[in-house]
Amino acid sequence: MRGWRTLSLQARQLLAASLALVAFLAFTGYALDRAFVDTAQNALRERLANLALGYIYGSEIDRSGAFIPPEPPLDVRFMVPKSGLYASVRGDNLRWNSASSFGRSLPPLEMLEQGERRFEGPLSIVDGRGTENSVYAYSIGVVWESSQDTPLTISVFEDAGQIQDQVNVFRRALWGYLGFAAVVLVLVQILVLRWSLLPLRNVERELARVRQGESLRLSGAHPRELESITESINSLIESERSHLERSRNTLSDLAHSLKTPLAVLRSRLDADASHDELRRDVAGQVQRMNEIVSYQLSRAARSGHALYSAPIEIEPRAEEIVAGLEKVYVARGVLCEFDIDSAARFHGELGDLQELLGNLLENAFKWANKRVLLSVKVETAPANRRPGTVITVDDDGPGIPPEKVELLLQRGVRGDERVQGHGIGLSIVQDIVTAYRGELSVGQATELGGARFRVRFPPAF
Template identity: 60%
Template structure:
């Protein structure tokens, strides 16, 4: 694998988990090692303190010399160079245990009672001449020999133990600790790999389904996916459906255009073959050309309106509406139509700017065409759904004659005008209907309660 090639998700997660696991095991091992060492030193302190207490129960001779116990608290005190040493520091001398014969130990000083010290490791010279280390515990005491206060004198007991036994314990513990931690780390890494493979199985299933869709084995992805992958599957299915609809729309548009042009072309061919007078032929050619121009304009408009994107940046409605209204007020200046806005602040259209222009333009132009003096444009948020952007409601009311309920379906048909005396191609409302269908919305035409004319209401559902 080259350095520039990105790692897979499984490799990334396994690497991150491995680094985290190694760091955790290292910190845990260090913490356990320190805890064991502190515990061992504490046990050593307690043991040396008990040895000092045993020597503190000993007596002193009349001349002030120390009389050791008949049985030392540990046999090692009677074995030279054993690693466990005792020293009694007196005001005018000191006493050393038999084990101190041979090694060179650090000199202790007299401590005030009841002072205690625990030092180490201190450097010593062992009986074989090698340099070693030892811990030293000291306790300051006062001996009271009788009722005479002058017989009291201070003394200090020192207990020394080399680090051989403690180092051996620590070494054994560390060996066992890192062996067990290493084994646990390998097992955890194996489990982590299995868990990652199991957790990434839904992603591999998504990839397999995409490959099946690409090969044409299936038409869409299944809906049984983990909750985190449901938006991805829904988006991919939506892309597939939109692409399929766009392809079908393009095919239908070309087919409809070809079918629509066949009749005018056939009429022209027949008139040419009939050798009709030139004036009559010119009139027929003009009529059929205008008819073909209307058909081409309609099909191009429908094709342009069919390619809206699934994910689009939100578009503010009010600026587009104001621009359209200003243009329409100039076109219909003779009628003096006034357009009012009832637009919720911040309401937006989730789609292509061209679709918004077609939708508002055709609805407003139709309202201006039939209104007597007033038009009302309403825009506010529509329905909401979890994990989706809110829908949209757009309505255009006019105070014109209105549309009888039985003629609503007729008016929405392609090429049909509500009144043949009014100029137009009869495709504006059909474009609106096609746009609304493309956005999975609903177009409702009814009487206007506010202005008394017609009300064209568009409801667009929530989108991804």
């Protein structure tokens, strides 16, 4: 069973197609063989019937009751002993056999009623040396009109070997041609399968290049049926690469952040400080290192995401966040308005959605005068793709100068390097957007006049 399970796709297809081809050709050969045998027997029956009728119309019975066959004979083989074609006439007081039956013992047949016809065979006959052969027989029952009506049965026999020879010749030709056709069709199947599976082999070769580091992703030149697979594989490759890059950045940030507390501890040890001072400094630096480690770990946890997750409704999550922010900024009277499509969904982790909305809305609440607008729209997608999502946060604050936008979106090196004002939390937002292969842009709000943060998650497989 294990061997069957590990068969390649080409081997499976070739085996299944070959079995179907063999079954089809076997059934076709059997059907043609039976059709030819039936046709040959029908032709033999017609030929023997015509010969029997020829004996009826061309023969006579003299006054002495002797049977006189047609002259000349209907077939010269009736005159040649053991020729394979025989005739017999039987009545109450009449027995006549053709000269060809000399040395042969024809099979006894029943007497037939007038007008009755019967085709039989193969029947066994024995020659003078005891050799057994087979014949087909066609018999007609008649009443001969003469001085007295005489019931007769006229029978014509022919060796079964002759029809068997025809069938053997046909079978050799039939199975020879079918065998040749099978070989040709198998070769055609192999070529078609190799051509059909060529895109899969190309995907395999491209994956090998990716594993060896020769390529960064799969190409897009694949049949339509493989587009979903190749896009998913590319998404997984990019996600893995992104996770690795974030892990490296987190470790780098953590190491860089811990250098200062460790340097302070080293300097205090070398300064011969008192026990109380040293204890107080160590406690402070340990607390600081704990905060640094906690921050970096939480940031690393937020940067991870599931590539394929159940869709999450955005409006309920936004209402929870806005309800808390309005309490914090109640003294300033900042209110948030919603323009959220009811069909909008976030395809990812709940924590990522909360971090994304929380940081964007907190920035807007902090810098807004009175109004914040949260808009969520659905971006239509082609067939077989999930729709995209566009999240926009506007405020009526002072806005952001265009020359500072690029600096604002740069990733912070350490946790305490985040830009004040609108820069708070944007490094986290940028990481989340990048992780989901989205786009983050900063501009001016057309309606409120302040800053606009626009996040777009494009349609995906």
